[in-house]
Amino acid sequence: MDKNNLEYATLAGGCFWCVESCFHMLKGVESVTSGYSGGHKDNPTYEEVCTGTTGHAEVVEIAFDPKIISFKQLLEVFWFLHNPTTLNRQGNDIGTQYRSSIFYHSEKQKQEAEESMKESEAKQEWNGKYVTEIVPFKKFWPAEAYHQGYYNANPTQPYCSAVVGPKIQKFKKHFGEMGWLNEKAEN
Structure with a gap:
């Protein structure tokens, strides 16, 4: 993997524990970090984000090699992993911190996100109109250390x-x- 040419994707699809582990398994993904984005509070804590008053969503920041996996392929995974038709909710997780969002890092990502959303919605993979917001990336705040790799550390x-x-x-x-999976992920 060419670490000098990594790109970044910042995606919110509900609880970050639910999506972090999956993105880690993809070929071409260098790292996945759980955190917060889209709000107005600097250095938010998990407890603050859970109140719904910071404006932040739980997100994953994905460092990936575009020569191995494209941003559009990451978006295919994103649409698969969460329900983009439910506003501020994924399953029993309710609140603006669980909203569906794509925080684009470039105009190219914005265009690809808009195209990908139209394509996925047209396939009717989910029942209903997509409510995913596509907004410019501003700042990413990593979540507390205990959230990183949470599922792998706490599967039970x-x-x-x-x-x-x-x-x-x-x-x-x-x-x-x-x-699309790394060999060790397929076991």
Whole structure:
């Protein structure tokens, strides 16, 4: 992987624990960091973001090699991993911090995000109109250390075993069949 030519994607698709583990498994992804973006508070804490008053969403910041995986391919995974038709909600997680958002880093990403959303919505992969916001990236705040790699460190935690684990299995089946996963992720 060419670390000098990495690009970044910042995506909000509900609880960051639910999407972080999946993006880590993709070929061409160098790193995935859980954090916060889209709000008005500097250095927000998890507790502050959970109040819904900071304006921040739970996000993942993905460093990827565009020669191996494209931004549009990352968006295919994004649409698969969460329901973009529910406003400020994913499953039982409710609040603006769980909104569906794409924080674009360039005009090219903005255009690709708009095209990808139209394509996914036209396929009717989810029942309803997409409410995903496509907004310019401004700042990313990494979440506290205990949130990084949370599922891998806590697979038997009740939320992880009931929500995250099944999502990962569905993801592995779908994207493993497409050949997008690192070899160790397919086990």
